[in-house]
Amino acid sequence: MYLESIEQLIKIAKENGQTLGRMALILEAKDREVPEEQLLNIMRERLQVMQSAVTEGLQGNRSVGGLVGGQALKYQAWFNSGKSLASGVFGKAITYALAVSEANASMGLIVAAPTAGSAGVIPGVLLSIMEEYEIPEEKVIEGLYAAGAVGLVIAYKASLSGAQGGCQAECGSAAAMAAVAATELLGGSPEQAAHAGAIALKGMLGLVCDPVAGLVEVPCVKRNVSAAVQALAAVDLALAGITSAIPLDEVIGAMGEIGRELPLSLKETAQGGLAATPTGKALAQKIFGGKEEKNGENN
Amino acid sequence: MDLLDIIGPVMIGPSSSHTAGAVRLGRVGRLVLGEEPKKAKIFLHGSFKETYRGHGTDRAIIAGLLGFDTSDPRIRESLKIAKELGLNYEFLPIDLPEAHPNTAYMELWGDTSIARVTGCSIGGGAVLITDINGYPVRITAKYPTLIVPHNDQPGAVAKVTSVIAWHGINIAQMSVARQKKGAEALMVIETDQPIDEETFKEIKRLPGITGGFIIPPL
Numbered sequence: 001m002y003l004e005s006i007e008q009l010i011k012i013a014k015e016n017g018q019t020l021g022r023m024a025l026i027l028e029a030k031d032r033e034v035p036e037e038q039l040l041n042i043m044r045e046r047l048q049v050m051q052s053a054v055t056e057g058l059q060g061n062r063s064v065g066g067l068v069g070g071q072a073l074k075y076q077a078w079f080n081s082g083k084s085l086a087s088g089v090f091g092k093a094i095t096y097a098l099a100v101s102e103a104n105a106s107m108g109l110i111v112a113a114p115t116a117g118s119a120g121v122i123p124g125v126l127l128s129i130m131e132e133y134e135i136p137e138e139k140v141i142e143g144l145y146a147a148g149a150v151g152l153v154i155a156y157k158a159s160l161s162g163a164q165g166g167c168q169a170e171c172g173s174a175a176a177m178a179a180v181a182a183t184e185l186l187g188g189s190p191e192q193a194a195h196a197g198a199i200a201l202k203g204m205l206g207l208v209c210d211p212v213a214g215l216v217e218v219p220c221v222k223r224n225v226s227a228a229v230q231a232l233a234a235v236d237l238a239l240a241g242i243t244s245a246i247p248l249d250e251v252i253g254a255m256g257e258i259g260r261e262l263p264l265s266l267k268e269t270a271q272g273g274l275a276a277t278p279t280g281k282a283l284a285q286k287i288f289g290g291k292e293e294k295n296g297e298n299n
Numbered sequence: 300m301d302l303l304d305i306i307g308p309v310m311i312g313p314s315s316s317h318t319a320g321a322v323r324l325g326r327v328g329r330l331v332l333g334e335e336p337k338k339a340k341i342f343l344h345g346s347f348k349e350t351y352r353g354h355g356t357d358r359a360i361i362a363g364l365l366g367f368d369t370s371d372p373r374i375r376e377s378l379k380i381a382k383e384l385g386l387n388y389e390f391l392p393i394d395l396p397e398a399h400p401n402t403a404y405m406e407l408w409g410d411t412s413i414a415r416v417t418g419c420s421i422g423g424g425a426v427l428i429t430d431i432n433g434y435p436v437r438i439t440a441k442y443p444t445l446i447v448p449h450n451d452q453p454g455a456v457a458k459v460t461s462v463i464a465w466h467g468i469n470i471a472q473m474s475v476a477r478q479k480k481g482a483e484a485l486m487v488i489e490t491d492q493p494i495d496e497e498t499f500k501e502i503k504r505l506p507g508i509t510g511g512f513i514i515p516p517l
Contacts, residue, residue: 001302028302042303049309064313065353104312107355107375113306115423116315122306144306151305160305161422163316214350216313270350287353 001031003152005249006180006197010190019184020193021142024149043141046111050100050123053110057099061106065287067217069106072099089128090232097124097228101221113144114151114160114173117216120224121174122147125182125231135185143181150177150197153249158256162209163268165259171220171227172204172255176248179231183238196238198248200231205251206258208266210273213284219274308424311374316401317347317354320420322374323517324403325363327428327440328416330514334409336364336386342393345400347420357390360403364388369424399427426517434476434485442471442489444514445499450507451477451484458505459486466498483509 001024003009013023029036058076062069075098078084079091086094101120104110110119122144130140151160154173159165179200183193204227212218244251265272274280310319329336341360343351351357355374362377364386373380381388395402399419407414417430418438428438431446438444445463449455456475463470469491477484494513503511 024302043306046307046309064355107311107313107318107358109309109370109372110312111307111309112315112319112424116310116312116318119312145302148302148306152300152302155300155305160300163422213353214346215353217353288349 001028001149001152003149004156006150006153006194007247007249009149010194013190019142019146020149020190021144021146021181021184024145025142028145040138040141043144044137047137047141047144049109049111050127053100053103053108053119054096054123054127056108057101057103061102061108063102063105063215063217064107065105065213065215065217067212067215067283068102068221070102071221072102089132090229092128092132093124093228093232094225096127097121097224098221100124101224105217105221113147114154114177115162115170117162117220118170118174118224118227120221121171121227121231122178122181124224124228125178126185129182129185133186139185143185146184146193147177147181150180150248154252154255157249157252159259165256166207166262166267167209167223168201168204168207168255169259170209171223172201172207174224175204175227175231175234176201176252178228179234179238182231182235186235186239188235188239192238194248195242195244196234198244198246198251199237199242200234201248201251201255202244202246203230203234205255208262208273209268210266210275211268211270212275212280213287214268214270214275215287218280218283304423308369310369310424311372314354315424316420316422317350317356318359318374319369319424320401320422320426321347321356321359321403322363322367322369323424323426323440324405324418324420325360326366326517327363327418327426327438327514328405328407328414329364329366330512331416331431331446332407332409332412332414333512334412335384336407336409338408339364339386339388340391340406341388342391342404344393344395344398344402344404347401347403348392351390360405361386361388364407431485433478436476436485436487437474438487438489438514440514440517442491442516443493445486445488445490445494445502445511446514447486447488447502447511448483448509449486450509451481452507455484455507456486459488459502459508462498462501462505463488463490463494466495468492468494468498
């Protein structure tokens with residue numbers, strides 16, 4: 001499906017009396033000339049992979065580079081002890097975002113949404129709301145179509161790649177996508193959903209992509225948590241009737257502009273930011289100090 | 300960009316370019332070789348060279364050479380599986396002038412054939428194959444792709460394309476590359492519909508056609 005702006009999707013959805021998610025599903029089915037049921041099934045499978053990634057991440061496996069692992073498990077224990085600052089949806093979202101990101105870092109099966117590096121944000125936000133508010137599966141699947149539609153507009157107007165736009169393009173986009181979907185799941189109007197997306201993305205603008213040793217581990221795993229929490233706060237503001245002064249389409253445009261202006265050292269090259277700190281460099285040296293690889297040597 | 304590529308693909312982490320894309324490069328290598336690989340020398344350039352271990356790029360390329368999909372959990376264990384299946388591999392650094400940062404050059408040996416494939420992982424799991432057996436190509440593996448080595452002589456292209464047309468298959472893109480005039484050349488034909496076995500056999504029987512293989516959309 002081709003989608004130029006969120007405004008365009010809101011207009012079509014309102015004309016047809018649909019949510020953004022349902023409308024995106026209908027448009028996608030029409031565009032592909034397939035029944036809606038088929039698209040629902042494809043996305044149902046992806047939702048299930050998101051759920052299994054949470055389970056996998058909670059097994060506490062170490063990442064490939066060895067920098068992360070076991071944090072989701074640790075946070076879950078803290079959350080379950082009742083002492084955590086975050087309760088309810090927020091605490092669960094933190095747990096799930098950590099779990100999926102850690103599953104990704106340890107070569108687990110995930111849904112890139114929109115990317116592998118930001119794969120924890122959407123499951124963190126949507127699965128926690130789904131459980132806490134007992135939202136039916138089909139609604140969440142439609143929510144994933146709403147998130148996908150926002151991602152399409154971002155891909156068209158800005159970028160979804162850290163190498164092109166910094167982390168704002170990955171975790172920031174994921175936060176905006178998750179916020180739009182979650183607002184609708186909780187009964188918000190299409191306009192409120194767009195405000196939530198705008199508020200979430202505004203909070204992530206300028207975020208650089210500076211992975212230590214170039215790996216999807218530090219700070220990526222915890223940035224997924226930041227983005228998930230950012231998205232939930234934005235949803236809450238939008239549901240309270242608070243609006244974004246700058247509409248989502250324009251925030252996306254600004255994100256693309258900022259991404260172009262970011263120096264290369266802060267766009268996934270591991271040359272700047274956290275990657276260039278003394279500790280970041282020492283960790284990189286520790287991981288990549290070894291020699292070349294043949295059968296039997298390093299496995 | 301496609302909505303199902305945005306909430307997707309389903310893949311083994313941690314990186315769409317360094318893991319999922321790398322699996323696809325390996326799969327193309329296997330398809331070009333056309334048989335079980337027994338020996339592989341894999342040269343990594345740029346970011347692939349610097350970060351392959353931490354991203355599992357090595358396991359991903361080997362998994363692709365073994366025919367695994369980007370969502371196959373066996374990617375994690377592929378180095379061990381390669382050993383069990385008798386695939387000897389070696390990863391070596393290389394500097395390729397002006398190549399994309401995520402480029403791999405693969406030299407592959409099977410029981411009866413040898414293949415050389417260069418390709419890069421261009422983001423989001425997408426790949427671009429830039430060289431097959433010394434012929435410059437541009438293959439994205441998004442369409443069914445037919446690759447036909449042939450003798451560089453008048454009519455070779457016309458014969459192949461007419462067989463394709465006869466079977467109701469539409470050509471989306473195509474290119475022809477040769478190393479020198481009158482020697483062997485390579486046709487790369489991307490189609491909208493899959494190329495069925497019958498069409499493929501008919502093409503391979505044409506005079507002047509010296510082989511051929513199909514890369515399905517990956």
